[in-house]
Amino acid sequence: MNSTASHPTPLLRTVVGEITPDSVRGPVLAHEHLVLDLDHKGDGAAVLAPDRHAAAVTAELAALREEFGLSLVIELTCRGMGRDVETLARIARDAQVAVVAATGWYYEPFHTPEIDDSSVEQLTGTLVREIHGGIGATGVRPGVLGEIGSHGDTPTAPETKVLRASARAAVTTGLSVATHAQLGRGGLAQLDLLTAEGLPPQRISIGHQDLLDDPAVHRELAASGAYVAFDTVGKDSYQSDGTRLRLLLALLEAGHADRVLLSCDISRHGYLTTEGGQGYGHLFHSFLPQARAAGVDEDLIDLMTRRNPLRFLTGASVEEI
Template sequence: MRTLHTTGPRVRTTAGPLPCAAVRGPALAHEHLVLDLDLRGDGAAVLDAHRHGDQVTGELAELHAEFGLSLVVELSCRGMGRDPRALARIAERTGVAVVPATGWYYEPFHPAGLDGASVEELTATLLAEARDGLDGTGIRPGVLGEVGSHGDTPSAPEARVLRAAARAARETGLSVATHAQLGRGGLAQLDLLTGEGLPAHRVAVGHQDLLDDPAVHRELARSGAYVAFDTVGKESYQSDDVRLRLLLELLEAGHADRALLSCDISRHGYLRTEGGQGYGHLFRSFLPRLRAAGADDDLVDLLTRRNPLRFLTGASTEEI
């Protein structure tokens, strides 16, 4: 007989609310399954639902069978080529729950007209999507992200987007995942978000594995924010040797409950069928190295399952 999970914290997925207690396996905390960031016109920064959907689906289904992958936080938001219907199909075909997102990426990818919008107008847009669903589908977002900035200080349009995300998060109970370009500007992002009254534990600061600055990681973690090591395997940006060192330093500083892990697959060339590392690089390569450095099963479960669920829901350690 199937066990029904009717109480406790829940995450919003393409199929509706999912009890955290039903998420038995690991999660990928920052991924893209359908994406279009093709500013240069070369088709590289694309994951097309029709051309690449079967490859993405095949990878996730394989990871579900081999490693128990249970959840993917899909952070393709407004202006990033998101496709909630395609996400729902992938989730249904793979048995892997997918958390869809809303928000705006960093400034080069802002849609036309966004620069003139007020924080209040932006907040209203996010609240409407949280209430009514994404792009007329009725599929409601489960996270705000990846809300972006670049440089050490967000630009004025980026600051308005961050403030709007914080206000919408407070109103809806959703969390905010950020894009900190090359890992920079995370502390400034957090200041803006918490300045709008959003608790730090409802924020995941993105791409911190690209920033070789353990002091910043510790400061973010001490504040209560989640520190996302979410580009694992992207060796052209940062070596996994450095990522592992930075993660171990954060863990040794006592912040295991603040770290998130993922691969941020953001172009079709990263798929395994095209010779890339794929969504499974975290499980096949990075986690074995972390285990060899001394991580036990409980720590790996914390990093790959409990932390993502706590981030998404705001639940306490005892609740997950």
């Protein structure tokens, strides 16, 4: 009996119920926000509001499903980031695109009060209860931990506490962890903290590595077995797509195509196409055609945009998906 038969690939937990990985036939956006409120400045820019923007978000996802077969979005808005899973469920139903919701805490400036007042064990308990029992009274259960944040080369003490609690919750529940590494920095430190708690590297995605122009770090993360997220594609104010493509090609040439995740990290309403932004489809409309022109074939694109994110979520092996 083969390993797939002995250990069936886990189901994907979406905001409208569980689905099988083999039902996801088209690409996956591995790190997005569909509803969000990070408005600490009071200017309303870092917002995707349910009442003002959900219709535009839904329309974009539906159009991408029609044109490119978009099948699933990993939505990494967690505690303290304006998470609204009821709106996520409505978007998923109306767009006919599966959505995985998240739990956890972002990086320190956005921590909620319980971080300071709770131990690692208490924070772990909070996450495990939400994963098993659902978010609030909605009944919607998270399918991933993320985006678990830190900033700088070394996580702060509160960020370290959150990373450790997230790893423990992941080990207990069988979910995976997606991180926020501010401007791409600190990924190796995040990986060390998470794996020290017993979380296997293949259940970890280190975020925003396309903002770090350091191929050696990317290779080290990938060689460990962790996923390397090039997940801010199109955010030219942070990094040009030309640099992103160069870094991606270097990682592919080093033999690590099976560790790459791709997405756009839409995190403010000005990024929506209705407001003149690049939108959730920038990956498909612009970046992937550039990758194809540089010699990346369709099997590699399917690997990076579908099989890898499914394997990240489920812990499946290369052979299983």
